[in-house]
Amino acid sequence: MDAIEVIRAKRDRGELTTEQIDWVIGAYTRGDVADEQMSALAMAILLNGMNRREIADWTQAMIRSGERMDWSRLDRPTADKHSTGGVGDKITLPLAPLVAACGAYVPQLSGRGLGHTGGTLDKMEAIPGWRASLSNDEMLGVLRAAGAVVCAAGSGLAPADKKLYALRDVTGTVESIPLIASSIMSKKIAEGTGSLVLDVKVGSGAFMKNVPDARELAETMVALGTDAGVRTVALLTAMDRPLGRAVGNALEVEESVEVLAGGGPADVVELTVRLAREMLAAAGVSASKDPETALKDGSAMDAWRRMIAAQGGDPDALLPRAAETMTVEAPASGVLTRLDAYAVGLAAWRLGAGRARKEDPVSAGAGVVLHAKPGDLVRAGQPLLTLHTDETWRFDRAVEALEDACAVGEASGEQLPLVIDRIT
């Protein structure tokens, strides 16, 4: 078999055979298929699609390219959540210890931010001393000590996806439902969780800009998980406006701690509790307490503190703050009808919260704080946003990103419900 034959088959809208898929993924992982050949194939897949059988074969081949983790030695069921990514999406931070406090183990392999969406590991690294890289034995130790662990995937997990994702990122081939579904699910299945709740974001701040595309992605991922023996359910949730009031690494940790202390913005609390209930149900845990109670009685906070300390972090340390702030004011009086998620994410990125290339550092303190959310009444000139950065030259670029971000009108505008649909 050779790469050109496989590329031509997909270029000409053919269906790839199981053998072709196994061969091309294996050969690419070994370095026998060149990056330029794989990019041509990824582009052919983006343009011509793959059917469910091809996507399942592609996912299985990526799983087989590396190790598979096994949590069967644990005495409680495992549950995991994956978000397709958004602006202000810090839900993993309160959710993982919350679900642990309610009786399931949460082995959560997370990623870093790229572009306008933040990454859980970048947020957690704002906590002084906290370590993202753990060996498999260390992961098991943290799970036993705290019930939840949030860390980076080791290099042995789905190495084909690691290589391919980096290539897609620089060849305009990220936005393909078959490639996104197989990329996410190969890692989640290889991670060895018994159950999985997918939070598929919809709107300007997400990969999927509209509900039909998000539904197709969710259905594809649920089918892949279920066929691999992982109890999988997906929620479609709103990402037309930012989630919560904080966007940026340390700022989002601060907001997550507020949620764990029984407070925090209503949308973050609602989604955290809803996802926790879904995870416990998918894991088959008859929870010893309801997630809402575990946020109020301090048990989720206790699990958070144990988890941070077990990974070298100091849960009492002061979080980094950006050196400079600037206020953006409401342009008129009335109802805030729109505050665009993508624009706010782009502003936070330009303030230093995100990275342009994988190897770039991020600023822990940079980001955006929202003083109003769509539906709120605002007065002309009142603070709408506070921008945080370490370098004042970044303000102009952030303000430029926010130029058309908000609208003020007479009545509430159309916005997506927080939870749009549930796919099983």
Ligand code: URA
């Ligand atoms: N996240 C992933 O892990 N892979 C994708 O392709 C897109 C988002």
